[in-house]
Amino acid sequence: MEDVTDEGDEPSYLLHDLVDVCPDPPESRSVCDTCRRPSTVCWCPYLPVKPLAVSTTICILQHPYEESRRLKTAPMLYHGLQPGKCHIFKGKHFQPDSIPKLQEMMSDPHTLLLFPGETAEDIKKVATEGIGSETEASSPVAYNVILLDGTWLQAKALFHQNKFLHKLRRAEIRARQPSQYVIRTQPTNGSLSTLETAAIAISVLESKPDIVEVLVRPLKALCNFQMQFGAVIHHSKEYLIENGLYTKALPKSKRRRQNILRIVHDCTRKANDCS
């Protein structure tokens, strides 16, 4: 197995970090049948009135630890899209031979693995392929998008341990935008939750910018609920490091980066003082 413990090259996009999110409020008398959350903090009313009909099919390969988390975003996507448009498979090792949907996607040339890396293309570029051609005008491409759900390290482990994923065309979201998942510390300023990642992918591939806001509403509601019960806004790990606010021990690469930033900051200050 390849080394998946290095966290020195975290990408600008994606998957969240494990941290201290606020627990559910104590007065949970009943639990919602759909989201399995206490009914006082159920996010179902914020789902689209009718599950959205999209042409993209999302497949989430979820690390088992992610499933055990109480605050997770994949179910929001599952319930926000029409049946059959979001598939969630849980585990560490996946065998496409024994998962028909995954097998089907593996043999479809329009399947993308949304996972950052040197070989990943900008999803915006993928979306523009074929535009203007006769085939495209008559039948838009219906993409399958595979996502790896877990912390960044768990997602990297899923990628390295499931070699069939390496055969897929890889794409990534390059536009950096702050996550709405403000009660969970993200590794970088541009890291996004699974829900946001999928919503942006669908909106780009189908040229439907409004779809992101609609799909992300339950996440905003969840954050608002949790903040009412005492959760606070978490800045990304990148923000904390750059501003000297990160208190935990840093890996070597991060320490080096922090030192460089400090030197640049000192030099800039001295230059300003002299002018």
Ligand SMILES: [Zn+2]
């Ligand atoms: Zn609910």
